[in-house]
Amino acid sequence: MSNNSTLNSRLRELFNKAYRAEKLHHTRKSSAIVDGFEHSKLQELAQNVNANAWSITNAELKNSLNKLLRDNNSINVINELNTLKEKINAEIAEKAKEQERLKNMLIKMTEYTEFYNTLKLSLDLVKIKSTTQALQATIGELNYVMGSNANRSSNKLETETQMNELPSNVHVLNFHRKVV
Numbered sequence: 001m002s003n004n005s006t007l008n009s010r011l012r013e014l015f016n017k018a019y020r021a022e023k024l025h026h027t028r029k030s031s032a033i034v035d036g037f038e039h040s041k042l043q044e045l046a047q048n049v050n051a052n053a054w055s056i057t058n059a060e061l062k063n064s065l066n067k068l069l070r071d072n073n074s075i076n077v078i079n080e081l082n083t084l085k086e087k088i089n090a091e092i093a094e095k096a097k098e099q100e101r102l103k104n105m106l107i108k109m110t111e112y113t114e115f116y117n118t119l120k121l122s123l124d125l126v127k128i129k130s131t132t133q134a135l136q137a138t139i140g141e142l143n144y145v146m147g148s149n150a151n152r153s154s155n156k157l158e159t160e161t162q163m164n165e166l167p168s169n170v171h172v173l174n175f176h177r178k179v180v
Contacts, residue, residue, distance in 0.1 A: 007074050010145040015065040017141070022058035049123050050130040057134035061141075078146065085142050088135050095132045099125060 064084055071077050102125050109117040 007077060007145070008069070011065060011069055011077070014141050014145050015062060015069060018058045018062040018065060022055050022062060046123065046126045049126045053127050053130035054134045057131060057138060061138050081142055081146055085139060088139055088142075092132055092135050092139075095128050095135070099128045099132070102128065 068077050068080055071080070102121055106118055106121040106125065109115075109121060
């Protein structure tokens, strides 16, 4: 009984976290229109794309958790959590393939000096990367709920490693915000 109540309380905690995160990311979006290509406007646009991706991911997580919270059988809940993790991992793999495809298109469009298309592709890549990061964070939270913390820090390490591999003349804007 104690194990079942712990799982249920962790699920409720995660549901509340997803709810707060969805609201946070939804309110982060701005309604400003980009007039010109000032750096701050482009950054704002990218942040809006990022916030929207995180908001959608948290809303989907919240809906999935809401269904799980109704089930009182901990074995069913654990099976459903594993199914959800598998689905999310498949989506992460799909996003990685899409990111690679769009990155190659971006390089081609740059070579052809199709800068409008490069801007659009760049924003699509921001969305894919943000969604992937939100999904990876979701996997970490689900691992915590299920009692395994092993994967929580691996995503952070992977991101830090990617950042260290960039040439020194490339400046990376970090749009990550801690979800409370």
